[in-house]
Structures are given as structure tokens and as C-alpha cells.
Amino acid sequence: MDPKTMVLVILMFVFGIGVEGGGGLRYNFYENSCPQLENIVRAGLLPIFLTDPTLPASLLRLMFHDCQVQGCDASILVDPVEDRNLTSEMATEKNFGIRRREIISMLKTMVEAACPKQVSCADILVLAAREAVAISGGPQIKIPLGRRDSSVPPSYELADALIPPATAGVDNMLHIFTSKGMTTKESVAIMGAHTLGVTHCLNILKRLYDHEGDKDQGMEPRFEAFLKLNCPKGSLTSNSSFVLNDPTTLIFDNQYYMNAMEGRGLLRIDAEMVMNTQTARIMERFATDQDAFFRAFSTAFVKLSTSGVLIEDQGVIRKSCNVID
Ligand code: HEM
Numbered sequence: 001m002d003p004k005t006m007v008l009v010i011l012m013f014v015f016g017i018g019v020e021g022g023g024g025l026r027y028n029f030y031e032n033s034c035p036q037l038e039n040i041v042r043a044g045l046l047p048i049f050l051t052d053p054t055l056p057a058s059l060l061r062l063m064f065h066d067c068q069v070q071g072c073d074a075s076i077l078v079d080p081v082e083d084r085n086l087t088s089e090m091a092t093e094k095n096f097g098i099r100r101r102e103i104i105s106m107l108k109t110m111v112e113a114a115c116p117k118q119v120s121c122a123d124i125l126v127l128a129a130r131e132a133v134a135i136s137g138g139p140q141i142k143i144p145l146g147r148r149d150s151s152v153p154p155s156y157e158l159a160d161a162l163i164p165p166a167t168a169g170v171d172n173m174l175h176i177f178t179s180k181g182m183t184t185k186e187s188v189a190i191m192g193a194h195t196l197g198v199t200h201c202l203n204i205l206k207r208l209y210d211h212e213g214d215k216d217q218g219m220e221p222r223f224e225a226f227l228k229l230n231c232p233k234g235s236l237t238s239n240s241s242f243v244l245n246d247p248t249t250l251i252f253d254n255q256y257y258m259n260a261m262e263g264r265g266l267l268r269i270d271a272e273m274v275m276n277t278q279t280a281r282i283m284e285r286f287a288t289d290q291d292a293f294f295r296a297f298s299t300a301f302v303k304l305s306t307s308g309v310l311i312e313d314q315g316v317i318r319k320s321c322n323v324i325d
């Protein structure tokens with residue numbers, strides 16, 4: 001081995017860059033230890049989805065907010081414990097609207113029954129998000145597995161610092177995703193997750209009534225009137241009332257991009273991507289080419305869900321997803 005290759009191999013070792021990619025994760029990770037895993041997750045979600053079609057949105061956002069704080073390690077699932085002075089990532093207002101965390105615990109129980117002590121909550125969470133996309137009409141995404149769960153107490157401070165605020169703009173967004181190895185195109189594609197789900201009025205009140213330079217974002221006047229009607233200023237119910245992220249909120253499609261192009265972007269980031277020179281052409285492309293969106297979303301999803309994760313002897317496989325023992 002020549003010295004240059006030697007240095008490269010040592011660097012790859014030090015930084016944990018495996019030949020499989022995804023830093024030591026593998027597509028066939030549970031091939032022997034839990035071959036039924038993906039079927040269990042899919043079959044477990046189906047009946048819940050049939051009674052609550054908003055489930056996919058909740059799982060997809062849950063994945064982002066878990067992975068955004070020190071990699072996907074199921075830290076968002078850990079409940080606070082008063083007498084141990086243990087906080088929860090859920091305590092930050094950035095996690096307002098995060099729901100259905102208990103679904104992952106339910107899936108974990110089903111997985112434990114079939115393959116005890118083999119599968120991390122972190123992998124189950126990412127698999128659930130992957131199913132969420134597929135079940136609502138989006139792409140079928142293959143994801144590498146082998147993540148481990150965090151074993152240290154969750155940090156409210158880290159969650160508060162790392163999850164973007166509802167007022168985030170394009171530069172902030174690109175910084176977050178390009179630092180996970182995404183291209184600009186993939187960064188715009190991962191935001192297409194906003195094709196699902198809802199936004200509570202609380203999160204758009206600033207944009208609607210307290211413009212702070214947000215005024216010239218080209219919001220279509222009838223859309224603005226509609227939002228103001230549904231989210232009145234000073235309302236006591238802003239924490240419970242919500243508007244749809246796009247008109248086909250239960251379907252994973254490229255409607256989000258079409259909407260944004262028409263001045264119907266709901267959050268600042270949704271609207272600003274149409275105006276920003278780095279992202280505008282990509283928005284246009286995804287609005288007219290759903291396959292291009294699906295392809296870029298799929299690779300972006302893998303990057304988001306593999307970046308900075310715990311592997312091998314790092315972390316643990318928790319017994320219960322909501323408890324660190
Ligand atoms: C800069 C980036 C982002 C910002 C500022 C942002 C902000 C938000 C906000 C404020 C909401 C409304 C929450 C509520 O009021 O209940 C929301 C909802 C949502 N976000 Fe994002 N988001 C970002 C990126 C992402 C990414 C990368 C994903 C997934 C891959 C995602 C998936 C979702 C989903 C599915 C919902 C709907 C949740 C539900 O219906 O329960 N978001 N986002």
C-alpha cells in the first residue's frame with residue numbers, strides 16, 4: 001500500500017467511513033437477526049393508518065426532529081423523569097405539534113416479540129417514516145439500517161438549538177441540509193415533506209400579522225385572506241387550530257411545489273424557496289416533474305436518516321423506546 005492510500009484508509013477508519021456508505025450502516029443489517037422487521041413495521045402501521053390518515057405526516061416530521069438532534073438515535077422518544085431531573089427534547093417549543101411518538105413504542109413491542117433485543121428504536125423510527133411516505137403515495141425508499149439508540153439523557157437545550165424555528169429561511173435551511181451532505185436539489189426535495197400534514201396557527205401568526213420583512217414574499221392575496229380568516233390575530237385557540245400544509249395534505253405528491261409556485265407557500269421557508277435564486281429553478285422543476293422530486297427526495301431521505309448516527313458499540317438498543325435505563 002502506498003503512503004497516500006495508507007493515510008486515506010486510516011482517515012476512513014478514524015472518521016468511521018465504511019465502504020457500504022452511511023457510516024457503517026447496512027441495507028441487510030437485520031437479515032439474520034430480524035428478517036421480518038420491515039414486514040412487522042408495515043403491518044403494524046396499516047390498521048392505525050386506516051383509522052387515522054394523518055399518521056404519515058406525524059411520523060415523517062418525528063423522524064426529522066429526531067435526526068436533527070445528534071443523528072437519528074430515538075432521543076426524541078425519551079420521556080422526562082422528574083425525580084432524576086431528566087428533561088425531554090419535547091420541552092422545546094420547536095417540537096410543538098410533534099405527535100404520535102407512542103406509535104414507535106407500540107411497533108417496538110411488536111418487534112421485541114419477534115426478535116428480542118435486536119432492533120433499535122432509532123431504526124424502527126426511520127422505517128416508520130419510510131413507510132409513511134410509501135403508504136401515502138410517495139416513493140418506496142430503501143434505507144440502510146444498524147442505528148443504535150442514545151444512552152445519555154436527552155437535552156432540551158440541544159433540541160432547542162438544532163431544530164429550525166418556524167421562521168427559518170432558505171439560507172438556514174440550506175445550511176442544515178448541505179452539512180448533512182445533501183445537494184441544493186436534495187435540500188429542496190426534502191422540504192417536499194411539507195406535502196403532508198398541517199401547521200398550527202401559532203406557527204404562522206408572525207408571518208401573517210407581524211411581517212418583519214416577510215411582507216414581500218408574494219403571498220397570493222386570496223390565500224392570505226383565507227389564512228387570516230382561519231388563524232385570526234389574538235385568537236385563544238391558535239395552539240389547537242391549524243391549516244393544511246397543501247390542499248392534498250394526505251397524499252405524498254408534488255402539490256407542495258405547485259402551491260408554492262402560486263404564492264401559496266404556508267411557512268416562510270415554503271414561500272421563500274420560490275424567490276431565492278439558489279432554489280427557484282428547482283422548485284419549478286419539482287412542480288412540473290413529480291418523478292424528479294421523488295428521486296431527489298429518496299436520496300435526501302437516506303442522507304437525512306444516516307447523518308451522524310450511532311453505530312456498532314456506540315449507543316445501545318433500548319428495551320423501551322421512551323426510557324433510558
Ligand atoms: C427548515 C426546515 C423546516 C422548517 C422550518 C419546518 C417547519 C415546520 C413547521 C413550523 C411545521 C408545523 C408544525 C405544527 O404547527 O404542528 C411543520 C410541519 C411539518 N413538517 Fe416541517 N419544517 C422543516 C423541514 C422539514 C423536514 C426536513 C421534514 C421531513 C423530512 C418536515 C416534515 C414536516 C411534516 C410532515 C409536517 C406536518 C406535521 C403534522 O401534520 O403533524 N419538515 N414543519
Ligand SMILES: *[C@@H]1O[C@H](CO)[C@@H](O)[C@H](O)[C@H]1NC(C)=O
Binds near residue numbers: 085
Ligand atoms: C435540575 O437541573 C437543572 C439544570 O441543570 C438545575 O438547575 C436544577 O437545580 C436541577 N434540579 C434538581 C432537583 O436537581
Ligand SMILES: *[C@@H]1O[C@H](CO)[C@@H](O)[C@H](O)[C@H]1NC(C)=O
Binds near residue numbers: 236
Ligand atoms: C401555546 O403553545 C406555546 C408553545 O408551546 C406555549 O408557550 C403557550 O403557553 C401555549 N398557549 C396556550 C394557551 O396553551
